[in-house]
Amino acid sequence: MAVKTAIIGLGIMGRRMLEHMQLHEGYTVSAMWDPSAEASNAARQMAPDVTVAATAEEAMAGADLVYLACPPVPRMAYALAAADAGQAVFLEKPLGVDVATSEVLVAKLEASGVPAAVNFTQAAGEALANISAAAQAGKIGDLVGVDMVVTYAAWPRAWQTAADWLRFRDEGGMTREVLSHFLFFSQRILGPLSVVWARPSYPADPALCETALLARLENAAGLPVSILASVGGAQEDRQEFTVKGSAASHRVSNFSDEAVSTGAGFTPVAPAPADPRAVALRAQLDDLLLCVAGKPHRLATPREALQVQRLVEEMLRGKA
Structure with missing residues (x-):
């Protein structure tokens, strides 16, 4: 079955991942959210059948995987909320900007046992x-x-x-x-x-x-x-x-x-392939499926x- 994914953050990276998750048979985007109406509308045009939720919490509810493409500072709260719900987490980089805060995040993610990875795009390339x-x-x-x-x-x-x-x-x-x-x-x-x-x-x-x-x-x-x-x-x-x-x-x-x-x-x-970015994202998403399934993968760990x-x-x- 396809991995039900919530996308939090619909800026450049969020919409890029939305596009490529829709092209990948291993994923279905169940809901998405961004505080910006402009970004939400742009994502809605790309994926009219995907729910644009009223809140991040609403978008995350029921997902197997939460992809966090929001800026670094708010990312920790969403990641820990997903982990508390037993959801896999895929975070954009950088992990954060305050090292002490990120140390807490990594420790809590590891203690939760949920699959978690960070999107350094060369990892599976x-x-x-x-x-x-x-x-x-x-x-x-x-x-x-x-x-x-x-x-x-x-x-x-x-x-x-x-x-x-x-x-x-x-x-x-x-x-x-x-x-x-x-x-x-x-x-x-x-x-x-x-x-x-x-x-x-x-x-x-x-x-x-x-x-x-x-x-x-x-x-x-x-x-x-x-x-x-x-x-x-x-x-x-x-x-x-x-x-x-x-x-x-x-x-x-x-x-x-x-x-x-x-x-x-x-x-x-x-x-060089015709679309190097598409090749790289496909490879990342292939390995993310391994991560979510608890199998060995090449993605960056938290x-x-x-x-x-x-x-x-x-x-x-x-x-x-």
Whole structure:
């Protein structure tokens, strides 16, 4: 039987997941909710047969799975309410913005025993699987480290502007929204990381999020993760994550475009699919079914997401 799913939060990510859950035979969206009438109406047009509930609690009632695409701060209360009701929980990242609060959330989710995962979109993707397998087989030689380069002309990007909270320091910013994905990926390859130093840059308005970040992290063996992220200037989006090895290095651009170099230019591993986002979401939803069923899966656990959050918030505070 299809997993009855409630969607809380109908902004960009909520509507994207609504679209792809409707295309997946393993799910049926039973109800959805957002405090914004505009977002609710947009979702209603996409799925006229799905109930738009009057409250989040009403939407969640009777669901097998609750997908939380709302901003980080209100997410904890909904996640714990779902867990108390014995419902599986799928949370958007970042897990939260206050580490102590997220520690409580993770502990309570683990104690509840309900299936729970966090939506780091690369978790079930081919790139992570390929690079992990290459590293384990020794095909990349000795691991040398990881480089992350993220640059944007503006933040939020044009397609994100409806999610106004993304531009504010309290919950938004590219470090939480984008670099968190690459930190998760790095820890799957290198193991736990720690921040050696970090220098964020902020605009004059203290309410606004970071405009740049330079940082160095290391794993237990001292292998470095180097980060350069910036906003500004006429340019196309650049999102690159490179796992460097002594024999070969693998680069992932735009979350899923994998290429390999043995010393010369980077060569694509495979032709890019027509819709990479659809492929990635399908893979995530396939593994989410395993999670809900209590079977082994590749999705990020809440505890993994908590470790990413610790790194993110430490870098945003800055460390000399």
